Amino acid sequence: MIGGGSVANRKVKKLLSASAKVTVVAPELHSELEPLYTNGKIHWLKESCKPKHLTSAFMVISASGNKEAQHIINSTVAPHQLVNGADNPSIGNIAFPASFEEEDYHIAISTKGKNPSAAKKLKQQLQKWFHPREQ
Ligand SMILES: C[C@@]1(CC(=O)O)C2=NC(=C\c3[nH]c(c(CCC(=O)O)c3CC(=O)O)Cc3[nH]c(c(CC(=O)O)c3CCC(=O)O)/C=C3\N/C(=C\2)[C@@H](CCC(=O)O)[C@]3(C)CC(=O)O)/[C@H]1CCC(=O)O
Ligand SMILES: NC(=O)c1ccc[n+]([C@@H]2O[C@H](COP(=O)([O-])OP(=O)(O)OC[C@H]3O[C@@H](n4cnc5c(N)ncnc54)[C@H](O)[C@@H]3O)[C@@H](O)[C@H]2O)c1
Numbered sequence: 001m002i003g004g005g006s007v008a009n010r011k012v013k014k015l016l017s018a019s020a021k022v023t024v025v026a027p028e029l030h031s032e033l034e035p036l037y038t039n040g041k042i043h044w045l046k047e048s049c050k051p052k053h054l055t056s057a058f059m060v061i062s063a064s065g066n067k068e069a070q071h072i073i074n075s076t077v078a079p080h081q082l083v084n085g086a087d088n089p090s091i092g093n094i095a096f097p098a099s100f101e102e103e104d105y106h107i108a109i110s111t112k113g114k115n116p117s118a119a120k121k122l123k124q125q126l127q128k129w130f131h132p133r134e135q
Helices: 006-017 034-038 067-076 116-130
Strands: 023-025 043-045 059-062 082-085 098-102 105-109
8 A cells, every 4th residue: 555644544454354455655644543553453564665665466556645755656556556646646557436235245345436426426326225223
């Protein structure tokens, strides 16, 4: 995870729920990620992004908003690596959908990268549809 701010915070939690081994590379860490670091749930390299951070990663997430870091990612990753351009979709080859789980379902909504807020709204509508009495 390149970047440790609010976008990284959301994505790290999704990745941990999928049992990923997460390393955050960022000079600063979001306050909600600090306890995960202290408790050994994630690794944290308190550095700016460098090519050496990327070579052994299965998935690289660009979430710093920093142009230099985006350039390093774009020019370093190999074709077989998964790259999520959370701060710049043009450098990525995968995107996170809005998603939620119900007992027998895992529902994911994507707008093909075009309108993440609309994906979130549709997710919330579907959650209400599953639990109409909780509104
Ligand atoms: C669905 C969700 C999943 C998740 O993140 O887990 C997700 N974004 C969410 C929320 C959200 N994202 C943004 C806002 C503020 C919007 C506003 O202010 O209007 C909010 C709303 C909020 O935060 O409340 C802004 C934004 N998002 C991207 C850019 C970059 C760009 O477009 O250039 C910018 C502009 C940055 C800027 O310019 O500032 C890019 C991507 N965001 C995606 C996914 C992928 C496409 C998904 C699809 O196909 O629909 C993609 C392509 C890459 C990726 O991130 O994988 C999650 C909902 C979580 C939930 O369910 O609650
Ligand atoms: N995909 C999405 O859902 C979504 C949603 C909102 C915003 N964004 C975009 O994502 C980016 C990050 O947003 P944020 O709110 O998390 O920002 P933020 O300012 O909270 O966090 C930025 C993080 O990146 C780190 N950073 C800065 N330069 C770095 C470098 N060279 N190498 C490594 N880490 C570095 C900072 O230390 C910090 O931890 C912005 O460009 C924003 O426009 C994406």
